[in-house]
Amino acid sequence: MSDIKHYIAPTTLEQALETLALGRVTILSGGTDLTPQVSVGRRHFEDTLMNIRRIEGLSQISMQGDEIRIGGSATVSDIRYHDLIMKYAPLLCETASHFASEQIRNAASIGGNICNASPAGDMIIPLLVLGASVELASWTKGVVQTRRIPLDEFFTGPGKTLRNSNELLAAVIFKKPSADFVGFFRKSGPRPALEISTVSLGIGGEMKEGKFQHVRVAMGAVGPTPLRGRQTEAALEGQKLTRTIIDHAVLAAQQDASPIDDIRATKWYRNHLVAVFTEELLYNVCQN
Amino acid sequence: MSEQVAFQHIEKKSLIGTRIKKPDAPAKAIGKTRYINDMVLPQMLYAKILHAGRPHAEIVSIDTSEAEKLAGVYAVITAKDVPDLKLGFVKDNAPLKGKVRCERDEVAAVAAESEAIAAAALKLIKVVYKDLPGVFSPEDGLKEGAPIIQERFPDNKSLRFEFKHGDLEQAEKDSDIILDDEFNVHYVTHCCMGTSCAIADFDHNGKLTIYSQTQYPYNYKMDLAPALGIDPGDIRVIQPPTGGSFGAKLDVYPFEPVAAILAQKTGRPVKILFDREEEFINSPTRQPAKMHVRTGCTKDGVLTFRSADVLMDNGAYTSWGPTVPVIMMRTVSGHYRVPVVDFKGQAVYTNNAYAGSFRGYGNVQMTYATAQHMDMLAEKLYDDYGLDPIAFRLKNAQESGEVTPQKSFLRECAFAECITTAADASDYVNKLKKYTAERATDDRYKRGIGLASSIHNAGGAKIHKSDGCGTMLKVDDYARVTVITGASEIGQGIDAVIAQIVSEELGVPVEHVTLVNNDSDLGPWDVGVHASRTTFIAGNGARRAAIKAKKQILAAAAKQANVTADELDLRGGYVVQDKDGAVVIKLDRMLRQMHFQPVPDVVMVSDYYEPNSEPEGKDHISDHSAAYSHAVHIAEVIVDTYTGEVKVEKVTMAQDVGRVINRMGLEAQMEGGLAFGLGFALSEEMLFEKGHLKNPSFRDYKVPTAPDMPELDIHFIESDCAEGPYGAKGIAELPTIVIAPAIANAVYNATGIRFFNPPMTPEKVAHAIWDKKRTAS
Numbered sequence A: 001m002s003d004i005k006h007y008i009a010p011t012t013l014e015q016a017l018e019t020l021a022l023g024r025v026t027i028l029s030g031g032t033d034l035t036p037q038v039s040v041g042r043r044h045f046e047d048t049l050m051n052i053r054r055i056e057g058l059s060q061i062s063m064q065g066d067e068i069r070i071g072g073s074a075t076v077s078d079i080r081y082h083d084l085i086m087k088y089a090p091l092l093c094e095t096a097s098h099f100a101s102e103q104i105r106n107a108a109s110i111g112g113n114i115c116n117a118s119p120a121g122d123m124i125i126p127l128l129v130l131g132a133s134v135e136l137a138s139w140t141k142g143v144v145q146t147r148r149i150p151l152d153e154f155f156t157g158p159g160k161t162l163r164n165s166n167e168l169l170a171a172v173i174f175k176k177p178s179a180d181f182v183g184f185f186r187k188s189g190p191r192p193a194l195e196i197s198t199v200s201l202g203i204g205g206e207m208k209e210g211k212f213q214h215v216r217v218a219m220g221a222v223g224p225t226p227l228r229g230r231q232t233e234a235a236l237e238g239q240k241l242t243r244t245i246i247d248h249a250v251l252a253a254q255q256d257a258s259p260i261d262d263i264r265a266t267k268w269y270r271n272h273l274v275a276v277f278t279e280e281l282l283y284n285v286c287q288n
Numbered sequence B: 001m002s003e004q005v006a007f008q009h010i011e012k013k014s015l016i017g018t019r020i021k022k023p024d025a026p027a028k029a030i031g032k033t034r035y036i037n038d039m040v041l042p043q044m045l046y047a048k049i050l051h052a053g054r055p056h057a058e059i060v061s062i063d064t065s066e067a068e069k070l071a072g073v074y075a076v077i078t079a080k081d082v083p084d085l086k087l088g089f090v091k092d093n094a095p096l097k098g099k100v101r102c103e104r105d106e107v108a109a110v111a112a113e114s115e116a117i118a119a120a121a122l123k124l125i126k127v128v129y130k131d132l133p134g135v136f137s138p139e140d141g142l143k144e145g146a147p148i149i150q151e152r153f154p155d156n157k158s159l160r161f162e163f164k165h166g167d168l169e170q171a172e173k174d175s176d177i178i179l180d181d182e183f184n185v186h187y188v189t190h191c192c193m194g195t196s197c198a199i200a201d202f203d204h205n206g207k208l209t210i211y212s213q214t215q216y217p218y219n220y221k222m223d224l225a226p227a228l229g230i231d232p233g234d235i236r237v238i239q240p241p242t243g244g245s246f247g248a249k250l251d252v253y254p255f256e257p258v259a260a261i262l263a264q265k266t267g268r269p270v271k272i273l274f275d276r277e278e279e280f281i282n283s284p285t286r287q288p289a290k291m292h293v294r295t296g297c298t299k300d301g302v303l304t305f306r307s308a309d310v311l312m313d314n315g316a317y318t319s320w321g322p323t324v325p326v327i328m329m330r331t332v333s334g335h336y337r338v339p340v341v342d343f344k345g346q347a348v349y350t351n352n353a354y355a356g357s358f359r360g361y362g363n364v365q366m367t368y369a370t371a372q373h374m375d376m377l378a379e380k381l382y383d384d385y386g387l388d389p390i391a392f393r394l395k396n397a398q399e400s401g402e403v404t405p406q407k408s409f410l411r412e413c414a415f416a417e418c419i420t421t422a423a424d425a426s427d428y429v430n431k432l433k434k435y436t437a438e439r440a441t442d443d444r445y446k447r448g449i450g451l452a453s454s455i456h457n458a459g460g461a462k463i464h465k466s467d468g469c470g471t472m473l474k475v476d477d478y479a480r481v482t483v484i485t486g487a488s489e490i491g492q493g494i495d496a497v498i499a500q501i502v503s504e505e506l507g508v509p510v511e512h513v514t515l516v517n518n519d520s521d522l523g524p525w526d527v528g529v530h531a532s533r534t535t536f537i538a539g540n541g542a543r544r545a546a547i548k549a550k551k552q553i554l555a556a557a558a559k560q561a562n563v564t565a566d567e568l569d570l571r572g573g574y575v576v577q578d579k580d581g582a583v584v585i586k587l588d589r590m591l592r593q594m595h596f597q598p599v600p601d602v603v604m605v606s607d608y609y610e611p612n613s614e615p616e617g618k619d620h621i622s623d624h625s626a627a628y629s630h631a632v633h634i635a636e637v638i639v640d641t642y643t644g645e646v647k648v649e650k651v652t653m654a655q656d657v658g659r660v661i662n663r664m665g666l667e668a669q670m671e672g673g674l675a676f677g678l679g680f681a682l683s684e685e686m687l688f689e690k691g692h693l694k695n696p697s698f699r700d701y702k703v704p705t706a707p708d709m710p711e712l713d714i715h716f717i718e719s720d721c722a723e724g725p726y727g728a729k730g731i732a733e734l735p736t737i738v739i740a741p742a743i744a745n746a747v748y749n750a751t752g753i754r755f756f757n758p759p760m761t762p763e764k765v766a767h768a769i770w771d772k773k774r775t776a777s
């Protein structure tokens, strides 16, 4: 902990990015991943600790054209109770309500959840279902540069992403879902509160004339990164959700998942939950 | 004032059974309480301990020279600095180790100006280890040629306990049903909110003041002294507010002498405070146990015998953990009437963590077995012989006046009332039948109901030479009362109870009673907070002292008023006429008049209460507690048969509490005790792999959270214990003991599957259900 030489809390994005460009910076948002990881020695602080919570506008949630934009330092609580999100993407609110506890939700940011890149990061799952992209900002040649990366390409391994060290996650953006969109999220752990997902699953798509379309399936804690369930999506795309189709989807979901044994659960149990949740969420879709 | 109330009459009003607020509750709730963890003394140094982090090894060499050179480091110590110092139940432990026997072993310690410097210094200590083959289960420890853990115990056998009563062979012949199962109870730990902490400070006369979280300050001196090589008389124990104990602080553990040795060496106060990970790895656990239990019964539903063969993982050192058979065997021989008993318990040294005492003390483990066996018998007797499950239990339930094979004398026994009260309140029998019938359906969610019960000592347990408690009480010129008691307050609420009792006797407001009980130089002796004993023992002591004070005051008042003392009483801060409450004199005035006279009559009394129990004894045949109590829990659960999640919806509790003293404190003990048992039953488990703890964090060690708590329907049965204060019995452990098997029985009712190896985690339950389906199809 004593390695921090400078602490700064910029108020503008420019200042933050300029600092970041200098190198050896640790970004601090809610600190709910960072601090425990540092205290158990899994990572170290760089010379400069930069608190990004005071950057103006970075926690804003807004509609821009047909896109919904959630600022990188918006907290899980901000998202949970935001009118726009409740109206257009209740799936995110539902996920937020299963996230940690009140105290943690008030501190934990969406940017932190994504950049921490845990295979069990809960908010990532509904964002994958919504087809979100991340917007990365950097200070390049004296100006703010941004680039967008689809979230399903962003993760490269546990704790690893395509973000460069001079980039800040400025926002996560997704197209406003159509009126026909239905989406559900499910996570599991032995406790009703404060639980890291043993398995999490999200399913969403448009239900048009009884057929499930533009289906996206996302899974957490069943692989090295949060992942898209491509085979499950294929099994469902354009289909009526009959018993047979659901059975196919359940089998496909178990193909998509590649869990391992760890102290929280065995591979068997994770696979079992993938099957249970897939069926359960598809049943919810049918009920909707 | 006294003029205004001259004609007032004060009615007799009892506080017993009312709700008394815990005096320190507001300060704790708003974060104002200064716990030991927050304490800073002038010139204080911070110590950190280097733990071995490997289960079994020789220490080839230790080089501390770099650590010593670090600026801000005041002392570095290793085993060679403390060669002859010993601690522990059989003195097999030491403050610092010359050989590694478990992961937590203390190899070196540093005192420095700050925690950060101490931590940095630890990293500079170079230790060369030679790893040795380890022993990680008691079975392996007993094998021929197993590695030896403790040189003094070459067969790795630690403590052994036995109790036999009656003719087992005959009893087996007389049985129509014999159950024979192995129950395997796992490792859990206390998870006190306040992590372990000690601050040691020597004065110039060589007297040690130790600020400690201990729950037994007087014997603590005796146990700490040989670990320091000083006289127990030279130790003063101060107990600042502590963030929980639950048995974890009923022994001396190495960090405490280490702090003291460093204080001695540096001449400065030294503080050791664990972080959460250290707390998980370096504090005691509950004693795990493999319990081979057999229960016999006739077809009429009469128990014929019970036998238990218990194998315990002693871990590397012997603390209180492996002594739990003392309580286990009382449950085997006394939880329901059992004419024939055969109990064996053997602890075996291994390179695993070691257990201490923990709320429930062996009974959490044993009741998990006995209460499931009772349920299994109840089912069989109903299915095969049509016997009602409640009738079966009532038939075997002990009654007042019975004496168990170990000579526990059940003077006031309300077991049957506990059973019927809980069963009626929860509609147990109807639900049991309904849910059994629903088991066969395809529904995902299954309901279940389960009943469990147990017995526990409720008037202390005489395992020391005395189970007593001293009390000193003074009433000052302002009618304010100070009670100096030996009883420790570790959060359980004796502060409220003693104030309530003294207030009851002396007729002063509860807030006018001050408790002093945090300094061993002031307080008289007490054996400690354990064995559900404090309200019973210290409550009796406080009451007896208050009665003495009352007698003294009333004698003086009677003389003055020219009446006899028994015509007077103390109520509402006044001396009054007993018959109609007519005010005689204000109490503070009376006290000043007693004080300021040629021969002063000052109210300072003392008492030492020794309960009428008998010493445990080597053969375990003794009435070792002054009271015994029973409790029944009925748990109602919903099992998600797909995910395996068990949700405990409601628990109906009926417990013989003797008499309710502080209702609020009692309810809190029921709720808190149940939460402990809930975690043990469903989610808490220390996961060890070759002696290494894999989940030393709250992320992966799952204590229940608030939403896990079920609805509680609590029934207090008042059996009016003759020896207890106002009839009260000790109550604090039974709520932890009984809940887990009640849940296990409910899960069985829901799923048809028995779980003999807690915790019943979602994965374990889901797997068992899946397995059952698979083998059925």
Ligand SMILES: Cc1cc2nc3c(=O)[nH]c(=O)nc-3n(C[C@H](O)[C@H](O)[C@H](O)COP(=O)(O)OP(=O)(O)OC[C@H]3O[C@@H](n4cnc5c(N)ncnc54)[C@H](O)[C@@H]3O)c2cc1C
Pocket: A026, A027, A028, A029, A030, A031, A032, A033, A034, A035, A036, A052, A072, A073, A098, A099, A100, A101, A104, A107, A108, A109, A110, A111, A112, A113, A114, A115, A116, A120, A121, A122, A123, A167, A168, A169, A170, A194, A195, A196, A197
């Ligand atoms: C008790 C507890 C319970 C939890 N429960 C859950 C749960 O239920 N579900 C769940 O998913 N997680 C849970 N977490 C994990 C954690 O709270 C979340 O991942 C949270 O979203 C992290 O956000 P943060 O703002 O605290 O991130 P921080 O800890 O501040 O940062 C995390 C990482 O991201 C980087 N970072 C943060 N913001 C940015 C940015 N804008 N641009 C670039 N890099 C950035 C940081 O440098 C750091 O590497 C829990 C944590 C705790 C302590």
